[in-house]
Amino acid sequence: MKAVCWHGAQDMRVDNVADPQILNPRDAIIKVTSTAICGSDLHLYGGFMPGMQSGDIVGHEFMGEVVELGSAVTNLTVGNRVVVPFTIACGQCFFCDSGYHSLCDNSNPNAGVAEKMWGQSPSGLFGYTHILGGYAGGQAEYVRVPYADVGPMVVPESVSDEQALFLTDIFPTGYQAIAQCDMQPGDTVAIWGCGPVGQFAIASAKMLGAGRVIAIDTVNERLDMAARQHGAETLNPRDVGNTLQIVEALRDMTAGRGPDICVDAVGLEAHGVGLEYWYDNVKQSLQMETARPIVLRQAIMACRKAGTVSIPGVYGGIADKIPVGALMNKALTIKTGQTHVQHYLQPLMDHVERGDIDPSFVITHRMRLDEAPEAYDMFQARRDNCIKVVMQP
Amino acid sequence: MTSHRPIDYRGNDDSDLDSAREREKQRALALAASVGSLMVGMRRGGLSGLALGAFSGYLAYRASTGRGLKGTGRSLMQGAERTLTGHRAGPLELSAAVTIARPSEQLYDFWRDFTRLPAIMTSITAVEILADDRSRWHAETPLGGTYEWEAEIVEDVPGERIAWRSIEGSDVPQTGEIRFVPAPGGRGTQVELKLRYELPHGLLAAAPLGFVNALSREAVREDLRHFKQVMEAGEVPTAAIHTTPHEGVIR
Numbered sequence: 001m002k003a004v005c006w007h008g009a010q011d012m013r014v015d016n017v018a019d020p021q022i023l024n025p026r027d028a029i030i031k032v033t034s035t036a037i038c039g040s041d042l043h044l045y046g047g048f049m050p051g052m053q054s055g056d057i058v059g060h061e062f063m064g065e066v067v068e069l070g071s072a073v074t075n076l077t078v079g080n081r082v083v084v085p086f087t088i089a090c091g092q093c094f095f096c097d098s099g100y101h102s103l104c105d106n107s108n109p110n111a112g113v114a115e116k117m118w119g120q121s122p123s124g125l126f127g128y129t130h131i132l133g134g135y136a137g138g139q140a141e142y143v144r145v146p147y148a149d150v151g152p153m154v155v156p157e158s159v160s161d162e163q164a165l166f167l168t169d170i171f172p173t174g175y176q177a178i179a180q181c182d183m184q185p186g187d188t189v190a191i192w193g194c195g196p197v198g199q200f201a202i203a204s205a206k207m208l209g210a211g212r213v214i215a216i217d218t219v220n221e222r223l224d225m226a227a228r229q230h231g232a233e234t235l236n237p238r239d240v241g242n243t244l245q246i247v248e249a250l251r252d253m254t255a256g257r258g259p260d261i262c263v264d265a266v267g268l269e270a271h272g273v274g275l276e277y278w279y280d281n282v283k284q285s286l287q288m289e290t291a292r293p294i295v296l297r298q299a300i301m302a303c304r305k306a307g308t309v310s311i312p313g314v315y316g317g318i319a320d321k322i323p324v325g326a327l328m329n330k331a332l333t334i335k336t337g338q339t340h341v342q343h344y345l346q347p348l349m350d351h352v353e354r355g356d357i358d359p360s361f362v363i364t365h366r367m368r369l370d371e372a373p374e375a376y377d378m379f380q381a382r383r384d385n386c387i388k389v390v391m392q393p
Numbered sequence: 394m395t396s397h398r399p400i401d402y403r404g405n406d407d408s409d410l411d412s413a414r415e416r417e418k419q420r421a422l423a424l425a426a427s428v429g430s431l432m433v434g435m436r437r438g439g440l441s442g443l444a445l446g447a448f449s450g451y452l453a454y455r456a457s458t459g460r461g462l463k464g465t466g467r468s469l470m471q472g473a474e475r476t477l478t479g480h481r482a483g484p485l486e487l488s489a490a491v492t493i494a495r496p497s498e499q500l501y502d503f504w505r506d507f508t509r510l511p512a513i514m515t516s517i518t519a520v521e522i523l524a525d526d527r528s529r530w531h532a533e534t535p536l537g538g539t540y541e542w543e544a545e546i547v548e549d550v551p552g553e554r555i556a557w558r559s560i561e562g563s564d565v566p567q568t569g570e571i572r573f574v575p576a577p578g579g580r581g582t583q584v585e586l587k588l589r590y591e592l593p594h595g596l597l598a599a600a601p602l603g604f605v606n607a608l609s610r611e612a613v614r615e616d617l618r619h620f621k622q623v624m625e626a627g628e629v630p631t632a633a634i635h636t637t638p639h640e641g642v643i644r
Contacts, residue, residue, distance in 0.1 A: 136632070
């Protein structure tokens, strides 16, 4: 089969590899009909995520048709059209029982490596670092899906591929970023990063009753989408300036209070202006820190006293100069984590089916799987106003 | 008899703060020396550069195990047995614990049927039941060598504890104990596994068997993890990909 394989920084290739097989009783094989490139795939493409090996099949946003089932999967049948959570979860451990599927105790075969790095291991993920299992991903013609009896969800006929696809990751990820914050009616939510996850966080904030949403990004097309689609107010750091000036602008916009909820939907490759950006850039290049936590610093500094900083953006290792004094003295709450997709799948599918939201609004490019190397290059450079690429094998 | 004693994870000779500090100092020194020799090795290139690179790796390993530079020369020259798994010759004690979200009776029942253990224990290939309290264990090393021993149960408390020891003349004389203790807050069972190997001639003698690989706490921990995965999720997860060989180290 054809599959998109990582061969190093800036080097994605479409390789011919053998088809996947059922390996465990709870497995399924899915024939992929639609797959997307995630912003977090760019962290792999840029070479920022440790634990990748040449030849790894990438991709964690995919859906398709069930073509084969393991002996223990009884709730699906061959031919079902399913959407697959990017978090691999057994559904039967303490964390899955508690709705924390991205923290599943049992799905990461390399849990020992993750424990060395992070103390404990989160769940396995499709097509991501070997620290999280090294599972083959879904930017391919076929993919093996473990624990298929608890992960994949059958898509109703009335919902198209393009409407269902983002339930794999970015819609629930944006939704969880807000839902985990105990938002009160009228709250002001500031969201850094208006890529796909940011767009869904903005949409979810509006859906869940935010008073105001302030969208922050350096790319004007993304701010335009946030304003046009969801009526967000916008702020471009290139117009405002450095961290202190952004914090000041947000304080002014909220009459001194600061946003009640601050969302870092950027993660480890944040951009900024001036000395701070160069400091982090140099340290990251020398591998003295794995992240450029510029947005995280801004979110902590800007956040209202006793407010919540929510971090759906991906981090891998260590970061430097986190303003822990602001965090402590302002009594902030931090909420973060990979997304518990299985927990949100049904309610969000209901929203899509009822027509409350059409997630396909983020799609800017439709391409063939063969064109993946060009798609990665374009998405990374934000060329041609690229926000979201969907590919078909 | 079954009152809960926490497992002591400390080594035999570093139970006070001073030795912990000393270990951290040695770790930092070894890491610095490792980085230094790696950089020199990379600049120099060629065979000597490669050698320096390898030496750097060795120092990094020592840093990771907290033994630092102290005695580096000595152990490089003569004391390989000190460096293989970080333990001196003589009895080797390993312990690990895991929390499993299942009742202790269920876990005990699975474990007590020793023939099921090859499914979760990486180095065990088969277990034969010879009598109710006697069994023969077959193991394989990563290098393909095989060894076996006969074990007898010395204590068996259903739902709580099983203890065993190898009989006279085993390749690797050993004793072991597994305990099933209710976890706090009704969160299942804490499973504690303790193994003690008598190695008359030290790990160096065991090395040709390739056995040292199984004699690490990581290996014991992984086996317990497999036990948890089977009991909770019904299977040991795998991301095995038969398409592309993945033989490199994770970087």
